[in-house]
Amino acid sequence: MSGLKIDNIQKRFGDVHVLKGIDIEIDEGDFLILVGPSGCGKSTLLHMIAGLESVTSGTISIGQRDVTHLNPKDRDIAMVFQSYALYPNMTVRQNISFGLSIRKVPESEQEEIVQRVAEMLQIGPLLDRKPSQLSGGQRQRVAMGRALARKPSIFLFDEPLSNLDAKLRVEMRTEIKELHNRLGTTMVYVTHDQIEAMTLGQRIAIMKDGVIQQFGSPQEIYDEPVNQFVAGFIGSPSMNFIPCPVVKQDNQLSIELDNETGKFYLPIDGKNAELESWVGKTIILGLRPEKITHDIASHADNQGIHRANCRVGIVEPTGPDTLVFIELNNTKTVCRVDPSEAKNTGENIDLMFDLTKAVFFEPETGERVC
């Protein structure tokens, strides 16, 4: 049993309240992502799990064991740091075996472990080099190797990929995921990159200002964000937030949208009960870019699909899709369109709005309405 339970953890640095009551519970073998903008307290939380930072209040348990006040070395954890934190005076081999020799693992066994780790991460040829003679990607591997040498019950990663270039980052991301599948060890992974969070995590905790905004699976968080912050943080390009008046049109609850080509109304099906009281008021419609597409004939009869003709603003080809920017209620709105269907700036395009996954937020608080 080596799940992780964080119970109402608080952290203050003097007057600064950094973590304001964090609750997280994951099972053994889970891959937990802590994601949020810089300065929201992710590293602080991770360091508290590791025992490198004291706890102001609350408890941390690993498995059944309360580790809140244990030293890092007694917590059975291994950690990979953002700056890699390799020991500059030691060779790669010594870096990997340092923790083992402190734990008095016999020399022959140490060598065996170093070989196993080196093979797993393909760093065999680097074993006798010093960290200063390695590239960024190689240092990253060595840092992982050092963590892998011991078989801890939890791996902690603090933005391990953020110093790598884009291509290497994607490769290493896949490798970390494979590693997790192979080892099945519980992992806690801190990142500020929402793509990393979505691709790696089984459980994602989205943090802002020392508070967990939402804790759930990637798909849950993507489809059912609890507030505008989460909705905007996850997904790229970001979700569109369009303020729109709610009206009764032909006895059908609708939202009013205004493009340069004229006003049009999109009926809302299925959420009438919640939105009835909003008639005559303005609500924030949250609609992901891939829910506004070119006209796909085969989808036309599906429920919740509506067509509208809009003026094209800026066009950004990305390869698989072209991002078309339109103006709705004076808000810039991104649509994901097939490249062959995209129009040029200033032309009109027939777009298809899919409101089945649309979400609505309070304009003032950003809280989810429905």
Place this chain on the structure above:
Amino acid sequence: MSTSTDKRNWGDLVQAMLPKIVVAPTFVATLIFIYGFILWNAYLSFTKSRLLPRYDWAGTQQYERLFANERWWVAAENLVIFGGLFIIFCLIIGIFLAILLDQRIRAEGALRTIYLYPMALSFIVTGTAWKWILNPGLGLERLMREWGFENFTFDWLVNSEMAIYTVVIAGVWQSSGFVMALFLAGLRGIDDSIIKAAQVDGASLPRIYRSIIIPSLRPVFFSAIIILSHIAIKSFDLVMALTGGGPGYASDLPATFMYSFAFTRGQLGIGAASAMMMLCAVAAIIVPYLYSELRSTRRG
């Protein structure tokens, strides 16, 4: 049109030459007063010069007289004692203070200034102050006796066996703060997360310093030892102010030996020869250092 380009050319020329023009006087001065005089001194060491320079070649006669001189060997032995202890104690105390200050204690700025302050004094002031402190009739010994420790004796300053050690004490007092500053800068340059990684690996704080931090400060050791050893070899004013080389010539160092032979005893030739020996000692330390420095900058 052509005049304006001429003017601009002149302006450009002056601008391009300006750094060279500014540096030229000091360059010439360095050339004459340092390297020129080194060569002159080297020549004098092979002549029969006594009170005044003479230029008749005498081969290695002055060196033979130097090596036959018992006082020279006392000075050389003193240099080994002084240099060795001075460097070792400065390093130990400097590193110790740096590690303590690195624990993010309060009032660090004030403490750092206090320890660094002796460096701002000239060796003359240090020497004089310590002469008073260590003077048996005046300083520490008298103080302790007045406090009631009647048998307390601390007479190293006037003891010819121990006088050189008082020079060590004053030198260490003056320079260990500087070593501390060097090491503190080095410690501050070490990434915090390296220490955290070692903690997660299970290492205790002393072990972290012993196995990781101090070994990775090797370049700092190197600089500190180079600087300290050249201070040690050149030491002159400290000895002059503190012991004057005495009692007798018991605390002579090569620099004070050179001064007294060349300028007070009218033995310019021997003085020049001893100066050359000091130059060789400094070169033996500095040249490998410069070599490795230049090589690494060219590489890096």
